[in-house]
Amino acid sequence: MNPARDSALIDQLRAEAAETPWLEFKSNNTDPEMIGKRCSALANSARIEGRDMAYMVWGIEDESHAIIGTDFNPEAKKVGNQALSLWLANSLQPSIAFNFRTVVHPQGRVVLLEIPAATGAPVAFNAVPYIRISSATPRLTDYPERYQQLIERLRPYRWEQGIARQYASGDEVLSLLDYSQYFRLTGQPLPDNRAGIFDKLEADRLIVRDVGERWNITHLGAILFAMRLNDFEASLARKAVRFVAYSGKNRASPVAHRLDGQRGYAVGFEGLIDYVNNLLPKNEHIGAALRADRPLFPSIAVRELVANALIHQDMTITGAGPQIELFEDRLEISNPGATLVLPDRMIDLPPRSRNEALASLMRRMRMCEEQGSGLDKVVQACEVFQLPAPLFRTEGDATQAVLYGPRSFAEMTQDERMRACYFHAVLKFLSGDKMKNASLCVRLGIATKNAAQATAVINRTLDAGLIRVADPDHPRAGYVPHWA
Structure with missing residues (x-):
């Protein structure tokens, strides 16, 4: 820790008019039971007061807040055969990251105990939660109104x-x-x-x-x-985005390009998207009068999936960050953390993010679509470009989205055909329509004379439980997703 900051913090605490529910001064009382109860009470009270941290300070007179010094040495203090810090950590539930620090203040030696406010649940000492009321430290359960207030203010940890x-x-x-x-x-x-x-x-x-x-x-x-x-x-540095382009279809292929991001997500986002899009293979597209090159993958799909990887990652997983990998036939975008929504429902259910403030600010800066619409546009763009349906999957502690390059119906696997059928049914349902054999033929590039191929895909998707007949009494009415 920074000694100058600790001295400034001591002065700021001394400037309080009196002890508060989140602050207590001591001279030399180092009774372990007292410290344990105070840790519980101060942590719970700090959360009620809207503070992120509570403090106990030894070596300061209670009334005058004058520094009188202390000979308390928390590192040498024992409870039985255990060090005080270890005993205290074992006695507090849930565990909190309290911190003893000796501060050599210009006016004397003081000891600071920094106590994080309760987050997920009330902090208890030996299974009993306490609260700070004036100079007393009663059981929290004896004050149901305070208990209810604390429960309302508890919140999960926000990275x-x-x-x-x-x-x-x-x-x-x-x-x-x-x-x-x-x-x-x-x-x-x-x-x-x-x-x-x-x-x-x-x-x-x-x-x-x-x-x-x-x-x-x-x-x-x-x-x-x-x-x-x-x-x-x-x-934090390891949360930087990494981009790798391979010259083949797997990671054993030589690396053609590599970029390890250095800037923050917002200030580096546009440059990253431009860099990736400039490296994507181009397909020649013949328009009404001119030939033009367009990216192999829709730009809006790349942009939205990269933004999703940044927003929805689990920041508490250390040593990992978002990664973009370009192969000869596909683009893989992954991020740490399993998705909070089942992969096959990511397109229709509202997104759930671990990082709400990050998501909100990135939307304000127009770096991603409005809430709930981004992946719809990814799937829609893949249909417009006549690409195989994207793949969303969770593997271990990571979530991955895959965009595939162009493949004909004959080149698609059975799983890819069923996934395209399911997502097509979802898009139709979200637009107030129903999937039919004819619309799936268009989606998969199947000639009308070969409509039986689309029927076979629909039947396999029905058997897999991904879609259902919209109206069993009228089978020709079309198909909807299984959850509709």
């Missing part, structure tokens, strides 16, 4: 709110984040003074106030607007 850089000066914030791009992408005028810039960055939770006129850069701010992700912690 975006974590701290990527702590105790940064204003100059450091402006050098680490591409703030001019933030204003351009969000359509806001650039303020003519630093205070205005910081106010806007703070409003979108890209930065939060720290102590001593300093700032914390959040994970959200860094992952979106970092000038260089390598300027932050290694776990």
Whole structure:
């Protein structure tokens, strides 16, 4: 930790008018049971008060807040044969990342215990949750109104709110984040003074106030607007997008192009999409009068799938980030984390994201489609380009989307034909229509005289349980997805 920040934090805590539900001063009382109960009470109270952190400080007089010093040494303190920190960690449920720090303040030695606010559930000490009321530490269950208030304020951990850089000066914030791009992408005028810039960055939770006129850069701010992700912690730098183009159909083929992203997602997005699209193979398309080259894969599909990989990844999986791989016959886009929606329902169900703030801001910046419409457009574009249906799948702790290059009906596998049939039925249903043999012939490029081939695909898709007859009393009425 930063010694200067710790001293500034001590001064800020001392400036409080009195002890609060999330702050307590001690002289030299180091009773382990007392510390355990206070950890529970302060963590729970901090969440009710809307604080992310609670504190106990030894070596400060309760009434005057004067520094009197302490000889408390948490590292040497034992409870039975166990170190205090280990005993405390085992006694608190659920486990919280508390932190003892010795601070050599100019006015004397103090010990700081930093306690994260409760997140998923009330924090209990030896199976009993406590709460802070004035100077008392009663059981939380004795105050049902406080218990209900705490339950309403508990929230799951949000990676975006974590701290990527702590105790940064204003100059450091402006050098680490591409703030001019933030204003351009969000359509806001650039303020003519630093205070205005910081106010806007703070409003979108890209930065939060720290102590001593300093700032914390959040994970959200860094992952979106970092000038260089390598300027932050290694776990964040590994979230950079990686692109690899192979000269064959598998990963054993020679690497033709490689790009390891360095910039934040927002400031590097357009450049990344342009880079990928420029490397995609081109097909000659004959229009009304002219021949023109168009990308092998629809640009809107590439853009939307890359944005989805950025937005929906599980940021808590370390050592992994989004990856784009271009092969001779397909494009694979993957991200860490299993999808929160079943792969065959990703096109029709509203998306569920682990990173709501990230998703919201990227939509504001028009980097992806409005909520719920993106994958519809991916599948629709593949139909327009007469490509095989895209594949969405979860493998272990990763989600993958695959776009395939052109293949004739004869070249498609049975699974690819059924997937195209299912997605065609979904698109028809979402537009208020029903899939029929004739429409599937058009989708799969089957000549009318060979309509029996489409019928065979429909029958296999029916047997697989992916579609059903829309009206059993009128079989010619068409087909709808199995969930409709």
